Amino acid sequence: MFSLFFGLYEYLFRKDVHHILILGVDRAGKTNVLERFKTLYTPLVGLDPGKILPTVGLNVGRLDAAGQSLVLWDLGGQTGLRSIWDKYYDESHAVIFVVDAHNLGRLDESKAALDRVLGSRQLQGAPVLIMANKQDLEAAASAQQIYDHLGVGLVHNRPIRVLPGRLQGLPGVLRASA
Template sequence: MAGLFRKVYDWLMRTFWALEMEVTMVGLQNAGKTSLLRVLAGGEFTVDSIPTVGFNMKRVQRGHVTLKCWDIGGQPRFRTMWERYCRGVNAIVFIVDIADVELIPQAKDELHALLQFTSLENIPLLVLGNKSDLPQKLSVDELIDELDLKRIQGREVCCYGISAKEETNLDAVVSFLMKYATR
């Protein structure tokens, strides 16, 4: 009987209370955007992930919430597309490789350039310092300082250290995103 109740409950949730949201993941190349999306969607982490050419999209189901996630390439030629894919989304996720400290200033410049677009005003920003499993990395506090996140105004900004490889802190990521789900 409990199994039947669960099926009816799930059907009711999907039919009447289902929530869907769009999220765009951006960041420099090799930050781990595709790996994170693969893991969130229930797949496995792979070391030899192929760089995203253009974009990819996956749907991630969490309870009655569907996250439609856009993963936009981080190579310089694709960064001009970031703003277009961030328009009208429920949240922007900016992913940084916290073990590659030489690229942090470039990541900061790209993030702040992206947030200057008026079309993206008020959209919540989630900054993820990926590769927290590596020994030589920035802490979350160092990342906040290096990216000058405290200067960002007019939107909610949150920052977590994560590891797509070890699936560290991914529940916090999903919880943050689900706060912004709309019907």
């Protein structure tokens, strides 16, 4: 009898956990995005962008948003660390791919990294949000320019959206989480 009530309780009150990867080349602002989400959706205040160090390995954030329990995995973007990204694909439900829209010299590198992610069989069909980050810096490429350069309009097997993000403040993350 207990197992029947426990099963009913779990069915009514359990939240599904969704794992979201935050990927991109190093210094794109992935950890900053994670910290902004923490500020928005938890009682914690995320780290100030000036205090964030490059990620070696993994940063994890847990939060509840829109009635869902989310686990955000922010993986290091250095060339040598990108080889571990695929170890997280099987358990991931979505990807936030962060692009430094201010550093135009690294757009081709970002495109190559994104193409590798999009080509993964494990992530086939998973929604992808591309954040054209650092829009608050002068001479940053627009979200549309990032969209065009990455060629994501040519990918039809999944929902993909490109949104602007900001290095400082919350507006870009607010739009992305809506």
